[in-house]
Amino acid sequence: MLDKNAKPGINRYSRLLIALGLGLTSVASVGAVALFHHMDILTFIASLNTKQVTVAQLQQGELKPVILIDVRSPEEYAEDRIGESPLVPLTDIELGFGVKQIQSIVKARVKSDRPQPIIVLYCARGGRSVKAYKQLEKVARYSQESAGNETDKIKDISLNVVVLSGGIKAWREAVPAQKDAQILAPITLGSLIKSPSVTLLSE
Numbered sequence: 001m002l003d004k005n006a007k008p009g010i011n012r013y014s015r016l017l018i019a020l021g022l023g024l025t026s027v028a029s030v031g032a033v034a035l036f037h038h039m040d041i042l043t044f045i046a047s048l049n050t051k052q053v054t055v056a057q058l059q060q061g062e063l064k065p066v067i068l069i070d071v072r073s074p075e076e077y078a079e080d081r082i083g084e085s086p087l088v089p090l091t092d093i094e095l096g097f098g099v100k101q102i103q104s105i106v107k108a109r110v111k112s113d114r115p116q117p118i119i120v121l122y123c124a125r126g127g128r129s130v131k132a133y134k135q136l137e138k139v140a141r142y143s144q145e146s147a148g149n150e151t152d153k154i155k156d157i158s159l160n161v162v163v164l165s166g167g168i169k170a171w172r173e174a175v176p177a178q179k180d181a182q183i184l185a186p187i188t189l190g191s192l193i194k195s196p197s198v199t200l201l202s203e
Contacts, residue, residue, distance in 0.1 A: 050133050051162040053120060055174045063162070064187040067109060068120045069102060071132045072168075082122065082171055083180040083188070090128045093135050102136070109189040117189055122164035122171070129163040136161050 053063055068085035070077050077087045086105055092098030106117060119136075121129040164171065175183055 050130050051160075052126075052165040053118075053162045054165050055170050058120070058164075058187065059174065059183055061187050063118050063120070065114065065189045066118045066120050066187050067106060067189060068122060068164075068184075069105065070123070070168075071121050071128050072123045076124065080168065080172070080177065082168060083184045085122075090123070090132050090135075093132045098132075099136065099139050111189075114189075116160065118160040118162060120162055120164050123167045125167040125169050126163060126165060129167060133161055133163050 057063060058066070068082050070081050070085050070087045071090045071093065072087070073089055073091075074087060081087070086101075088098045088101045088105070090098075092101065102119065106119065109117060121132050123129045123132075166173075
């Protein structure tokens with residue numbers, strides 16, 4: 001038979017085991033959902049705070065004008081891409097010069113009498129796009145903080161950046177390659193136009 005003094009200790013121990021079990025179950029659940037979305041846990045958690053757009057929203061013209069940017073590898077880009085979207089690999093964005101490429105792409109397509117374009121980042125399934133989004137968000141935050149600095153050359157144009165939910169895999173499930181131009185024509189910026197320098201903002 002158990003001692004009366006032992007019961008509080010056992011109860012505390014049981015509560016600790018239950019709390020630990022619930023915590024492990026939560027981590028396992030998040031891990032399973034992240035795996036389902038083909039992301040590591042940290043990227044999945046970051047994706048919860050990332051602006052995303054679905055293939056259906058693009059098809060229905062809910063966002064326009066848009067500029068799609070592929071953040072996959074050159075090899076993947078050579079195999080398939082969405083329309084004539086330019087390639088700016090995540091590795092280049094992480095090194096910094098990819099950010100300048102995106103700024104140049106937008107700068108060349110912006111026209112003063114049109115709404116600001118929405119940058120739609122895509123990869124295979126969404127994980128790398130989320131990482132690219134977060135990198136661009138850091139640049140935007142830095143640009144805002146250093147706006148008073150005369151040496152800061154990134155100014156004038158604000159950009160919306162979103163991630164294509166499900167990436168090119170989700171796009172291809174809904175849109176065959178031969179239909180890309182037809183779907184994209186009403187929502188993408190057509191001609192290249194010169195414009196002032198660019199500030200990246202994620203909202």
